[in-house]
Amino acid sequence: MIVTGFARDQWYVAAYGHEVGRRQLGRTILGEPILLYRTEDGRAVAMADRCVHRRFPLSEAPSHLVGDQVVCGYHGFTYGPDGVCVAVPAQRRVPRTARLRSYPVVEQDSFVWVWIGDRDPGDTTPPRAPWLAAPGYTTVCGMEPLNARYGLLVDNLLDLSHETYLHGGYIGTPEVAETPITTEVHEEAGVVYVSRHMDDAACPPFYAESTGIRGRITRWQDIEYHPPCLYLLHSRVAPVGSPPPAADGADRHAFHVEVVYAITPSTEGSTYDFWAVARDFALDDERVSDFLRESNRAVVLQDVAALNTLEKVLAGEGEHYQELSVNIDTGGLAARRILARMAGESAARPRSAAP
């Protein structure tokens, strides 16, 4: 059964850095409405997206920013970037309790991460996806809203055999579904690894067009899933017969693509599907960037259509529908187990009242 509870006390991607600016952005994460904006000196801040007075959303017009403060569009309650209310209409005194919950924020690897939970994040930090903002890589990215529980996207990404059927013509070839996987779980670190190495495979258009390879390829898919939010797919393609990576990691005969997904639960039945594709070749070729952006977006939209369909199916079937798992699901099942453990730990902790 798919996990439906949420893992709290965790970092989640709320937005790309470029989405957060001098206009308010509203995102709902783990069911919590969150307001994001950037102060005049460039700092991203996050706070509850509901005015304390009558709960009008601070992200919606006519609410607006004035300097570093946000002014509610209904009655003018005004808040600083720390969520503290600094002005109330028709009176001098601002009630002491007039403050919005404020969320810890870390900007890293092009993402704006927020900490959702009741505990302090302490010195924990979000996991890394350094390629997205590193020299030597060029990245295209986007976000598609998904009308499906996040567990369906976790399942989807942990088992790439679906590329053959759902994404034929883009990234799927018969070899993906035919080749067995190996799965490893680092229980302590809470990381799931799934690998599929194809020695001699057809080159799908996604790689043929972007790399220029015309023949068959050696294709490696090495997945690292850091529950709950970050998914990394290290993809290596090289013409069949190219030498393997050197002992020191050098691998100049191959093309490398780092496909990154951030899986952020919005509500019980909806999810933000952040996707990014970083490559170490054709760095300045806009045509390749355009092609990979359009191709990956098309692939993501195929997933979105399929998962939206599945969500409707499951929502109609109640809690106890039947599934049948096979070898390809080993990684997905491990991910579900870790997510269920995380969600269980959240549920067991007393939850502070939201201000």
Added chain:
Amino acid sequence: MIVTGFARDQWYVAAYGHEVGRRQLGRTILGEPILLYRTEDGRAVAMADRCVHRRFPLSEAPSHLVGDQVVCGYHGFTYGPDGVCVAVPAQRRVPRTARLRSYPVVEQDSFVWVWIGDRDPGDTTPPRAPWLAAPGYTTVCGMEPLNARYGLLVDNLLDLSHETYLHGGYIGTPEVAETPITTEVHEEAGVVYVSRHMDDAACPPFYAESTGIRGRITRWQDIEYHPPCLYLLHSRVAPVGSPPPAADGADRHAFHVEVVYAITPSTEGSTYDFWAVARDFALDDERVSDFLRESNRAVVLQDVAALNTLEKVLAGEGEHYQELSVNIDTGGLAARRILARMAGESAARPRSAAP
């Protein structure tokens, strides 16, 4: 109160034969999602429309047929026409439990009937509507989806006095609502008969245009309802003063129209409204066919609009809204009683788990 439970262990019309072909057709019947298609040798088959793996609908793209097998569009699980899974990605062994529930199918009188239930149909067969595929008759037909519980359509069809008000200008005239009915119920066979014989009535456009009669008519409406699914209206019209049918049934002075409805519950609040009109005159006149098709479709759409409205009304009123029944409702009340008995018998039987 209208019956809302379903009568299981019964035959239901799932589709017209011409709707089932070499592309998958998905229909939800009594809440069960069913996949229909035709094998290469022309046999109609029906099975559960959910892949055993992750419940993706086998009727939806990119799921597709390959020969007599259906391939799931998500991960490629493949099933034979008996619902047995024959292929799974990345492994040789197919789990023994990987099989879809398969439904008994009978093709008869242009309909594809499926048996919904847990018991075996044994040697029961669906009731007949032979005119729809018989020499000496020409038939037009269609299906309109109804966003209303099936009981509202049963009520509607068992009491034709509504023709005067809802279908004036097509098939209603004042005499229909004015003329009392006679009702008979064959409890053992579970059939409801409702008759209304009008000796001297205006001829509505439906019959005037199709038969060419210009004056007043003798108009007989003889209903046979075979719960739960099949409704037959034997309609006889003849110019006033024409001789009645002979003792041997011969009736060459009258025009006969066999109006057939199949009432198939889809979900609790939706129904497939199959309708067909078979006539024994103007057999090769396309203009008459077109006219009757358009007229009957218009009439059905008037019913659909009224019943969709009623469904919204009733859904908003909870379980205990009040009704007031009068003489014209005798047939409808008998039908409700039989359907309630059938539904009660279904509920009393232990239900096998859906595979």
Added chain:
Amino acid sequence: MIVTGFARDQWYVAAYGHEVGRRQLGRTILGEPILLYRTEDGRAVAMADRCVHRRFPLSEAPSHLVGDQVVCGYHGFTYGPDGVCVAVPAQRRVPRTARLRSYPVVEQDSFVWVWIGDRDPGDTTPPRAPWLAAPGYTTVCGMEPLNARYGLLVDNLLDLSHETYLHGGYIGTPEVAETPITTEVHEEAGVVYVSRHMDDAACPPFYAESTGIRGRITRWQDIEYHPPCLYLLHSRVAPVGSPPPAADGADRHAFHVEVVYAITPSTEGSTYDFWAVARDFALDDERVSDFLRESNRAVVLQDVAALNTLEKVLAGEGEHYQELSVNIDTGGLAARRILARMAGESAARPRSAAP
């Protein structure tokens, strides 16, 4: 917390008089579906909008009026203006219990008021808004459906500080939000008074355009709320320095606008927002009428947008969301208290079964 129960045994505005005519009008008030029409001699009548037979709405086509009677569009059940059924298809006898609940109606001040409740209204009468149909005033009016609980509109109208933020550019200026209010509650009569007198304020376009005043103004907002339905805003604007009203009430140096709202709960989450603007100047100036109609409608639609947003927010937050009230909310809180008392009294009375 906002009141969500309904105050029954009260008068509510169902429609403007000009909306009720020789075609049926259906309105749902306090969850009760009501049919309104005018008899041939011009009397407005109100009765349950559900045929006693199968509950088809009498306000919806093909239901129709014949003389003073309404004929159900499904089977032709026919009712007089008192709700008593006078004809049934295919039989002479009309069942004694075939009668629709009939609602007391009062037409007054351009409104059609109906009494919703189980007790008799006795000699109670709806509260007055005489300017809407009095010589010496010109009125523009409209009604906007609101997809929000009525309490949100009560809150909105009792605290006009929101004009500054939500209606800037129409009727809001900084002084509205800055100026404290005075609130009085006549507990016995059940009336809430909220006043805000601005001695020296900017003149918003709503008044500048309609009165021709170019400089700053003295602006008085005197609210009278007669729960549950009638809200009066006595608005007085005059150039700064104009003399105050005379002891006898004469006030010829000022412009007076009587803004009237009728707040009629439709369902738990929807409301009819009737609005009217009566003025004692430029009585025959169509340009001023057009301007005030368009301006006030724009203002109401800004409220509708904000309150529809709030309804979605609150509907998603369950029963126990938090609010923080300040001085400007004194009137609104008093209104909520009176409405809660009224709703509690309704709930405590035994409710007669709806016919």
